[in-house]
Amino acid sequence: MKQDDPLQRLKTIEGHLRGVIRMLEEDAYCIDVIRQIQAVEAALNKVSGLILEQHLNSCVITAVKGEDPAERQRVLKEILEVFETAAKV
Amino acid sequence: MKQDDPLQRLKTIEGHLRGVIRMLEEDAYCIDVIRQIQAVEAALNKVSGLILEQHLNSCVITAVKGEDPAERQRVLKEILEVFETAAKV
């Protein structure tokens, strides 16, 4: 089980999120809950980075080297879109 | 069950996150997974906002009106901290 495995990380984050739900159910202090939600978000960002890394090193190389200009444009546009959303979320 | 109930929203987000885990397990397209992770983060931001709203309208008012300057400082400092983290996550 690799440290860098996105699936394993997401499962850990799911456990983290269940912990946050339990905090809310037990009326934990608001700020502590917000801090844990922010920690979950930071962990999700890390996973997105790992998945993007895999994507760049596989699909993106294939599409850019490929013969289909429309497919190449599509793949590059998707990267731009997730970047723009990342800058906002 | 209110639309604005943070607990209910977090449970919905947990279901969303489980869906993302399933996508990864079924080798969904990388960019689609990243988009769903970003959607989960946007939903978590919304929950943080709702919890902060409750906090401002209860604990913060109590602490600021209260007689204990150290407690007031603590509560205001916490708000600053979650703001600074929000600007980063």
Added chain:
Amino acid sequence: MKQDDPLQRLKTIEGHLRGVIRMLEEDAYCIDVIRQIQAVEAALNKVSGLILEQHLNSCVITAVKGEDPAERQRVLKEILEVFETAAKV
């Protein structure tokens, strides 16, 4: 001139931004320009935090302790709004 003076920091950031403009004018490498823009944003976040800190320790205390419930609500709502925007920008 204090390290924590938002005005001084903003002036420094303005100089930083002028440097980024110069980079673009001189056709600097795209990624280097993006990195500098991200550095400017991180510096702006820091200034927002400093201004919010001053605001919490002055206007917010005054409004929350004050006799006007509408004014108190307005001030607390504003904090929520800048938090929500911070979580997005």
Added chain:
Amino acid sequence: MKQDDPLQRLKTIEGHLRGVIRMLEEDAYCIDVIRQIQAVEAALNKVSGLILEQHLNSCVITAVKGEDPAERQRVLKEILEVFETAAKV
């Protein structure tokens, strides 16, 4: 002068930032200043997106199609880095 010209946009943002400096000098309301800083950041994000778009459609295609695996790795790694920073700033 194109709407999508990053240089022109950055110059407009510089004017915006000078306006924010003037607000601080004239003791504008804290929250209004923070809102303007957040607007500057949103505009900077937009510029980063435009520059990344140009970069993907030029350097990235060249590097990925090129014969140098180290150069290709470097270019893909840079995209990952600006994505990860974007998710944080």
